[in-house]
Amino acid sequence: xxxxxxxxxxxxxxxxxxxxxxxxxxxxxxxxxxxxxxxxxxxxxxxxxxxxxxxxxxxxxxxxxxxxxxxxxxxxxxxxxxxxxxxxxxxxxxxxxxxxxxxxxxxxxxxxxxxxxxxxxxxxxxxxxxxxxxxxxxxxxxxxxxxxxxxxxxxxxxxxxxxxxxxxxxxxxxxxxxxxxxxxxxxxxxxxxxxxxxxxxxxxxxxxxxxxxxxxxxxxxxxxxxxxxxxxxxxxxxxxxxxxxxxxxxxxxxxxxxxxxxxxxxxxxxxxxxxxxxxxxxxxxxxxxxxxxxxxxxxxxxxxxxxxxxxxxxxxxxxxxx
Amino acid sequence: xxxxxxxxxxxxxxxxxxxxxxxxxxxxxxxxxxxxxxxxxxxxxxxxxxxxxxxxxxxxxxxxxxxxxxxxxxxxxxxxxxxxxxxxxxxxxxxxxxxxxxxxxxxxxxxxxxxxxxxxxxxxxxxxxxxxxxxxxxxxxxxxxxxxxxxxxxxxxxxxxxxxxxxxxxxxxxxxxxxxxxxxxxxxxxxxxxxxxxxxxxxxxxxxxxxxxxxxxxxxxxxxxxxxxxxxxxxxxxxxxxxxxxxxxxxxx
Numbered sequence: 001x002x003x004x005x006x007x008x009x010x011x012x013x014x015x016x017x018x019x020x021x022x023x024x025x026x027x028x029x030x031x032x033x034x035x036x037x038x039x040x041x042x043x044x045x046x047x048x049x050x051x052x053x054x055x056x057x058x059x060x061x062x063x064x065x066x067x068x069x070x071x072x073x074x075x076x077x078x079x080x081x082x083x084x085x086x087x088x089x090x091x092x093x094x095x096x097x098x099x100x101x102x103x104x105x106x107x108x109x110x111x112x113x114x115x116x117x118x119x120x121x122x123x124x125x126x127x128x129x130x131x132x133x134x135x136x137x138x139x140x141x142x143x144x145x146x147x148x149x150x151x152x153x154x155x156x157x158x159x160x161x162x163x164x165x166x167x168x169x170x171x172x173x174x175x176x177x178x179x180x181x182x183x184x185x186x187x188x189x190x191x192x193x194x195x196x197x198x199x200x201x202x203x204x205x206x207x208x209x210x211x212x213x214x215x216x217x218x219x220x221x222x223x224x225x226x227x228x229x230x231x232x233x234x235x236x237x238x239x240x241x242x243x244x245x246x247x248x249x250x251x252x253x254x255x256x257x258x259x260x261x262x263x264x265x266x267x268x269x270x271x272x273x274x275x276x277x278x279x280x281x282x283x284x285x286x287x288x289x290x291x292x293x294x295x296x297x298x299x300x301x302x303x304x305x306x307x308x309x310x311x312x313x314x315x316x317x318x319x320x321x322x
Numbered sequence: 323x324x325x326x327x328x329x330x331x332x333x334x335x336x337x338x339x340x341x342x343x344x345x346x347x348x349x350x351x352x353x354x355x356x357x358x359x360x361x362x363x364x365x366x367x368x369x370x371x372x373x374x375x376x377x378x379x380x381x382x383x384x385x386x387x388x389x390x391x392x393x394x395x396x397x398x399x400x401x402x403x404x405x406x407x408x409x410x411x412x413x414x415x416x417x418x419x420x421x422x423x424x425x426x427x428x429x430x431x432x433x434x435x436x437x438x439x440x441x442x443x444x445x446x447x448x449x450x451x452x453x454x455x456x457x458x459x460x461x462x463x464x465x466x467x468x469x470x471x472x473x474x475x476x477x478x479x480x481x482x483x484x485x486x487x488x489x490x491x492x493x494x495x496x497x498x499x500x501x502x503x504x505x506x507x508x509x510x511x512x513x514x515x516x517x518x519x520x521x522x523x524x525x526x527x528x529x530x531x532x533x534x535x536x537x538x539x540x541x542x543x544x545x546x547x548x549x550x551x552x553x554x555x556x557x558x559x560x561x562x563x564x565x566x567x568x569x570x571x572x573x574x575x
Contacts, residue, residue, distance in 0.1 A: 186435070190435050190436055190438065191430075191433075191434050191435050191436065192428045192430055192434045192435075192436060193434065195421055195425065195428065195436065196425075198414075198416075198417060198421075199414045199417060199421075199425055202414035202415060202416045202417055203413070203414040203415065205408075206408075206412055206413055206414050206425075207414065207425065207426075208396075209374075209396065209406065209408060209412070210396075210425045210426035210427075211395075211396045211397040211400060211426045212425065212426050269414065269415075269416040269417065270416055
């Protein structure tokens with residue numbers, strides 16, 4: 001009985017971060033509603049967020065796991081581009097969407113495998129490996145495409161409804177994002193694999209001492225990140241119906257910002273899927289809110305920076321007081 | 323029959339020879355201290371027993387079974403009842419106590435999802451019955467960093483005993499602990515002995531652990547240079563002996 005009592009107080013402090021984040025998000029949306037009521041009091045803008053935020057959001061979920069194990073990945077926007085190119089090429093030449101999907105996911109997995117292998121077997125820090133990989137992959141998709149865009153006719157298929165349609169007027173991308181968030185929450189906090197990810201990020205030596213194959217865990221997380229980037233690319237392609245050589249550019253910082261604003265730290269061993277989920281919407285709606293408020297686009301970055309610093313400071317302070 | 327027996331074990335890393343012909347054994351229900359300076363080979367010896375490093379030459383037996391260094395691993399050591407508690411490396415600080423207890427041996431359904439309730443209940447039982455944690459305000463959901471150094475070792479020792487370790491290996495169990503914390507750790511070692519298990523620890527500072535030990539083995543430059551039963555030697559004599567061994571070493575240099 002005593003145990004149950006102490007548990008309730010503990011639960012409160014455990015959710016302090018999440019509660020804080022939700023409050024910040026609401027305040028910002030209320031601010032937007034005050035500054036531009038026409039835009040932010042109509043459902044249109046929210047439907048737009050629901051269809052665009054998931055591109056960043058899906059990758060942010062993958063990145064949350066990478067950070068949870070104390071590593072970083074900078075290559076995922078490039079993976080998004082290369083996977084997208086592979087999909088566009090295979091669909092263009094064979095007309096098979098399924099084959100395109102499989103191959104583009106495989107590209108993500110292979111790049112992730114290479115990242116993970118270089119990090120674990122050779123021992124290069126992940127920031128260096130994935131920086132190099134980012135150039136390599138981006139370069140590869142540029143060379144292969146010769147810098148040319150690839151338009152596709154993807155509508156009118158069942159897959160179009162699956163990846164870019166709506167379900168009961170809700171943009172389907174957001175349902176994918178929600179579903180993947182729930183799945184990854186269960187994997188991270190209820191599955192053996194996720195527990196290993198958190199332990200690797202917390203104390204790699206202790207994890208190894210307990211007989212966990214640390215290298216395999218790391219490689220698998222990098223592969224998961226790659227596959228998530230590929231999937232984000234697929235969602236993007238179905239919405240845009242054109243592959244652009246610049247695909248994914250600009251997503252790196254947005255994705256990282258979403259994860260950090262959400263409350264996952266770079267130190268490893270801790271992560272919040274809920275935070276990333278909310279963080280993605282917060283980061284993803286900021287630009288629209290700023291522009292709708294009548295501020296010029298020049299303000300966007302300044303406000304991004306401010307928000308990130310405030311949120312991260314808040315998270316760190318709250319964690320210390322815990 | 324000895325629990326663990328090492329015969330003429332050699333181990334080198336690159337060109338550096340860490341162990342040169344170690345002979346060593348641990349009996350059942352025995353608490354043995356391995357003493358020696360930095361670089362004497364204590365850690366290497368322990369890592370060989372726990373399956374972290376393979377030995378290069380010699381023979382190792384666990385419960386009479388001959389060990390092949392090529393296939394021996396941490397996992398196999400666990401299965402044979404050998405558990406190591408490293409003070410710094412035993413537990414992950416930001417994770418909950420119950421997760422630390424079951425790391426690498428989770429109770430899961432067949433899809434690999436953890437049975438959280440069951441793991442927490444067993445954690446409660448381990449804390450109460452095996453290690454005798456009382457009144458320290460810790461529960462299975464507490465993170466490890468909220469526990470003191472001695473308590474953390476208690477968790478690791480409790481974990482080892484829960485998983486039926488016959489031999490618990492402690493790496494510098496009392497280093498950097500306050501007197502009160504040292505007392506806790508000594509109680510945990512007594513619990514190991516009371517439960518009919520064996521314990522091996524390595525230590526620089528013998529005074530702390532002298533009272534709970536049965537036997538001491540001194541190691542120097544990769545070899546066993548002394549073997550003493552506690553009833554045959556006082557703490558003072560043992561200290562003199564260790565100083566004498568160090569002097570011999572300096573004389574040789």
